[in-house]
Amino acid sequence: MALRLWASSAANALKISSSGARAAAPAYSISRYFSTVLDGLKYSSSHEWVKNEGTVATIGISDHAQGHLGEVVFVELPEAGTKVTQGGAFGNVESVKATSDVNSPISGEVVEVNEKLSGTPGLINTSPYEDGWMIKVKPSSPSELDALLDPAKYTKHCEEEDAH
Amino acid sequence: MRGLLACATLARRAGAAASGAGRRHLAGAAEAAEAELKKTALYDFHVAHGGKMVPFAGWSMPIQYKDSIMDSTLNCRANGSLFDVSHMCGLSLHGSQAIPFLETLVVADVAALKDGTGSLTVFTNEKGGAIDDSVVTKVTDKHVYLVVNAGCRDKDLAHIGAHMEAFNKKGGDVKWHIHDERSLLALQGPLAAPTLQLLTKEDLSKMYFSDFKMIDINGSACFLTRTGYTGEDGFEISVPSENALDLAKALLEKSEGKVRLTGLGARDSLRLEAGLCLYGNDMEQHTTPVEAGLSWAIGKRRRAEGGFLGAEVILKQLKEGPKIRRVGIFSQGPPPRSHSAIVSGDGSGENIGEVTSGGFSPCLKKNIAMGYVKSGLHKAGTEFKVVVRGKSYDAVVTKMPFVPTKYYKAP
Numbered sequence: 001m002a003l004r005l006w007a008s009s010a011a012n013a014l015k016i017s018s019s020g021a022r023a024a025a026p027a028y029s030i031s032r033y034f035s036t037v038l039d040g041l042k043y044s045s046s047h048e049w050v051k052n053e054g055t056v057a058t059i060g061i062s063d064h065a066q067g068h069l070g071e072v073v074f075v076e077l078p079e080a081g082t083k084v085t086q087g088g089a090f091g092n093v094e095s096v097k098a099t100s101d102v103n104s105p106i107s108g109e110v111v112e113v114n115e116k117l118s119g120t121p122g123l124i125n126t127s128p129y130e131d132g133w134m135i136k137v138k139p140s141s142p143s144e145l146d147a148l149l150d151p152a153k154y155t156k157h158c159e160e161e162d163a164h
Numbered sequence: 165m166r167g168l169l170a171c172a173t174l175a176r177r178a179g180a181a182a183s184g185a186g187r188r189h190l191a192g193a194a195e196a197a198e199a200e201l202k203k204t205a206l207y208d209f210h211v212a213h214g215g216k217m218v219p220f221a222g223w224s225m226p227i228q229y230k231d232s233i234m235d236s237t238l239n240c241r242a243n244g245s246l247f248d249v250s251h252m253c254g255l256s257l258h259g260s261q262a263i264p265f266l267e268t269l270v271v272a273d274v275a276a277l278k279d280g281t282g283s284l285t286v287f288t289n290e291k292g293g294a295i296d297d298s299v300v301t302k303v304t305d306k307h308v309y310l311v312v313n314a315g316c317r318d319k320d321l322a323h324i325g326a327h328m329e330a331f332n333k334k335g336g337d338v339k340w341h342i343h344d345e346r347s348l349l350a351l352q353g354p355l356a357a358p359t360l361q362l363l364t365k366e367d368l369s370k371m372y373f374s375d376f377k378m379i380d381i382n383g384s385a386c387f388l389t390r391t392g393y394t395g396e397d398g399f400e401i402s403v404p405s406e407n408a409l410d411l412a413k414a415l416l417e418k419s420e421g422k423v424r425l426t427g428l429g430a431r432d433s434l435r436l437e438a439g440l441c442l443y444g445n446d447m448e449q450h451t452t453p454v455e456a457g458l459s460w461a462i463g464k465r466r467r468a469e470g471g472f473l474g475a476e477v478i479l480k481q482l483k484e485g486p487k488i489r490r491v492g493i494f495s496q497g498p499p500p501r502s503h504s505a506i507v508s509g510d511g512s513g514e515n516i517g518e519v520t521s522g523g524f525s526p527c528l529k530k531n532i533a534m535g536y537v538k539s540g541l542h543k544a545g546t547e548f549k550v551v552v553r554g555k556s557y558d559a560v561v562t563k564m565p566f567v568p569t570k571y572y573k574a575p
Contacts, residue, residue, distance in 0.1 A: 047168045065168050071234045073524040074498040076553070092553065093168070094498045096233045096524050097429050100168045 035064040035158070038129050042145055043154035044087075044105040049129065052145055057106060060133040061093065061124060064158045069095040072124040075117040077134060082110045084137060086144050091134060093124065106144045108137040204250035205347045205405040206412055213425050220428060221315035223251040228427040236430035237437075237526035240394055241567070244353030245426035245434075246415055251314035253321070254343035254387075254402050262308050265331050265338045269324065270300065271453055271472055273463020277302040282309075282374045282389060284461050286453040287320065292474030292481070293449045294456065296320050297441060299391055299400075301376040309376065309387060311348065311400070313443050346387075347408035351415060351423065352398030352434075357572065359419040360399060363411075364388075373397075373571040382407070382414045393431065395438025395569040436532060437525050439492055439564025445502050446490065446520040446534055454481040455536065457490045488517065489542040492564035493533040495550050497557030499524045500533045505551040506559070516541055519550060525566060532566045533559075 041049045047065035051058045066072065074094035084090045084104035091102045113135050117123060124132040139145070149157060201224040204210075210217065215226030226248070228236060239245065257266055263274050272285035282301030286294050296316040301309040312320045321342070328338050351360060361368050363382040371377060376389045384407035392398040403411050416423060432442070441447045447456050452474070454462075459482060466472065470479055493500070499522050506517035522533030533550070541548065544563050549556035 061168060069168070070228075070232045076498055092498065094524065096237075096433065096526060097227075099498070099501060102168055 035062070035067045036129075037062065037064070037151045037155045037158070039151050041129070042105065042148035042150065043157075044103065044148055045157055046087075046103045047158075048103060048105045050105040050145070050148065052139070052142070055138060056111060057108070057137050057139050057145075058133050059090075059105060059135050059137060060128055061102060062154070062158075063128045066125050066128045066132070069093060069098065069100060070125075071096050072121045075121045075124065075134070077113040077117065078110050080110050080112060084108060084110060084135075086141075094121075102134065104135075104137065105148055106137060106139050107141050108139040110135050111138050112136040202251070204248055205408040206248045206250065209409055209412060210248065210425070215425070215427060218428075221251060221313075221317075223314060225251055226425070226427040228429045229425050231424060231426075233427075233429040233433060234526045236424065236426045237433040239422075239424055240353045240426055240430060240434055241396060241527060242354070244351065244355035244359065244396075244398075244419060244423035245394070245430065246412060246423050247350040247352070247426050247428075247431055248347070248412070249350050249400070250347040250405075250408070252348055253312045253314060253317040254346055254348060255310045255312065255321075255324075256303075256341045256343065257308045257310070258306060258339045258341065259337040260306055261331070261337045262306055263302065265328065265336060266300070266308055266310075267466070268331070268472060269327060270298070271458075271462040271466055271478070272300055273465050274300060274302055274308060276463060276465065279304050280376050282376055282391065284458070286447075286456075286458060286461060287312075287323065288453070288472055288474040288478065289449065290473050291450070292452045292477030294443070294447045294451050294453060295323055295449065297443050297447060297458075299389065301374075301389060303376065303378070311389075315444055343402065345405060346402045347405045349401045349403060349408065349412060349415070350392055350394075350398065351401060352392045352394040352396045353423065354397065354570070355419050355423050356396070356398040359415055359423055360401075362418045363414055372574040382411045384411065386411075390572060393438075393440060394434035395440070395565055395567060395571075396434075397570050397572040430526075432521075433523060433526055436521055436523055436534070437527055437565065437567040438569055439534070439566060441490070441534075442521055451536075452478055452481055452486065454478055455486040455488050455490065485539055487539055488536045489539050490520075490534055491537055491542045491561045492566060493519070493522070493535060493550065493559050494562050495522075495531045495533060495557055495559035497531070497550075497555070498552045499531045500535075500550045500552055500557075500559070504533070504535075506535055506537055507549050507551060507556060509548040509558075513556075516548060527567050534564070537561075 041051050043049050047062045049062050072095050076092040078090050085107045089101040090104045093100050114133050210226040214230040217224045218227045270285040272283050285300045287296045289295050296312050298310050298312045303309050357368050366379045371390050387402035389400045500519045501522050504519040508514040517537035519533045519535035525532045544561050546561040550559045
């Protein structure tokens with residue numbers, strides 16, 4: 001809830017990208033006031049996204065989240081084989097201004113982590129939905145995905161948080 | 165569990181400094197108090213410029229504007245920054261015994277200051293611990309001007325007020341004036357002086373670090389101190405609140421947009437890079453100025469005579485050396501933050517200290533921190549580990565400031 005601490009009275013115009021999650025080059029903006037919400041992904045209210053590809057789901061943080069955090073300077077990720085649970089922290093993102101837990105939107109086992117983030121944490125800022133992905137998980141309860149926010153609901157959620 | 169955006173380090177610090185409450189509850193406390201937050205004369209100006217307003221020591225203050233904290237920090241050092249620091253409390257002591265009175269509460273040799281000069285000082289308690297740090301200026305023999313921290317305002321005023329009453333009862337002659345009619349702007353960076361010069365007839369090239377003058381700036385009667393909290397050359401300008409907005413606009417305009425509005429986020433990065441203490445983090449009630457590395461601020465005469473609260477403890481520490489000392493630290497891994505443990509590097513894991521401030525340095529592009537370690541382990545080059553979320557990372561003591569300071573000192 002402390003997100004309201006960062007609330008700006010400047011209009012936070014979120015826009016839905018029509019490019020879709022599978023597009024080769026999703027349109028995202030680097031401006032914090034125009035964050036992108038991609039179609040085809042599911043979102044948690046704590047600002048993580050998940051892309052379900054059947055046996056494996058990819059997880060990262062949203063453009064909205066990276067915009068609020070500012071430059072990411074360090075990313076702490078679990079090792080492959082770690083069990084994660086829906087809503088539980090699996091890692092940590094450090095920006096210039098704050099330390100933040102990253103929660104898993106779904107339960108399962110980590111099968112791969114994005115090793116590039118240890119050397120180039122800024123990928124989370126420049127490419128939150130593609131190169132800045134964080135972990136891949138083998139879901140243990142695929143039905144958990146149903147409880148997550150679709151792009152329209154997530155966009156509304158971000159607007160509401162920023163309006164506070 | 166803290167979520168992704170559920171953590172505002174600075175706002176937490178402000179709460180911690182103000183109330184000492186448990187960290188986990190601070191966000192909630194800050195929210196509850198949001199409606200009662202005080203606003204500076206520039207509040208609407210901040211909002212119009214995209215300022216993200218956060219609760220800070222009872223005030224609604226901009227933590228950043230449209231620029232990122234990284235960009236703001238770099239721009240301050242390359243060009244300049246304008247900060248609204250009106251939440252800080254300006255205070256004047258007047259009277260023939262203003263200086264002897266103040267010297268009972270602080271470690272500085274105020275009497276020895278030349279008129280129109282100042283120094284960093286520390287208000288101490290009976291145990292020699294720091295109640296607050298403050299910049300004190302001797303305006304004249306009968307007038308001292310102070311600026312104290314926003315988060316310490318209430319306790320400082322209660323402390324000073326109680327001692328002043330007792331002092332006056334014994335025949336002393338001191339009165340105070342709290343400058344709530346004024347706003348305080350900090351103009352910092354290499355363009356501070358050239359920009360300010362365009363708004364005053366005073367020759368700023370003859371005004372050096374820590375100098376103070378009451379002069380006309382942009383048509384209003386200001387208190388000008390060549391000081392700051394960034395390590396850069398710069399000024400703090402106390403301006404009548406009704407003129408604060410005009411002055412802020414004029415400063416930004418005269419710099420042709422190079423001096424930028426800068427929030428508390430970058431202010432924290434800048435002061436950390438400059439090796440300056442944040443009261444509530446790097447100095448607290450139980451920290452003495454000697455432990456904090458501020459022995460230089462204890463005047464020579466004060467060392468001989470004492471006469472301030474806790475002098476026994478402090479003078480003993482000066483003689484024998486303190487048990488712990490504040491140090492600067494470079495570290496690997498994630499940036500250490502306040503309360504990260506410092507442990508021995510020999511594999512024993514023995515706890516040898518604690519980080520009090522830390523973060524990623526925008527200028528150096530690496531982790532910097534300050535903290536307290538046992539004496540003997542404080543020398544530059546000493547290696548140990550800092551613990552962040554249960555993992556130990558290599559760290560080494562380094563001299564401060566981390567980024568060279570650029571104060572405009574007399575030749």
